[in-house]
Amino acid sequence: MIPNQCSFCRGTLAEGKTEFMVRIGSEIIVIKDVPAYICDQCNESYFTPDTSRRIDAILEAVRTGPVCGKPLAAIEVRMEG
Numbered sequence: 001m002i003p004n005q006c007s008f009c010r011g012t013l014a015e016g017k018t019e020f021m022v023r024i025g026s027e028i029i030v031i032k033d034v035p036a037y038i039c040d041q042c043n044e045s046y047f048t049p050d051t052s053r054r055i056d057a058i059l060e061a062v063r064t065g066p067v068c069g070k071p072l073a074a075i076e077v078r079m080e081g
């Protein structure tokens with residue numbers, strides 16, 4: 001389930017909302033207003049199993065057909081070295 005402290009930095013998790021970003025092929029999908037538990041120190045986000053399922057459902061809808069969304073510009077930069 002959801003840890004009550006961050007497993008990376010031991011910071012405290014607070015309930016909030018975040019953006020979930022994932023790349024599918026050449027498209028970047030950003031899901032806004034995702035309920036999450038967010039670390040107050042490193043901003044790592046944790047999702048409940050229910051939220052993860054809803055994210056998966058949205059990504060599946062994006063993969064399999066047109067979905068109502070707003071196209072965004074994305075900039076891709078490669079880190080050198």
Ligand SMILES: [Zn+2]
Nearest residue numbers: 006009039042
């Ligand atoms: Zn943290």
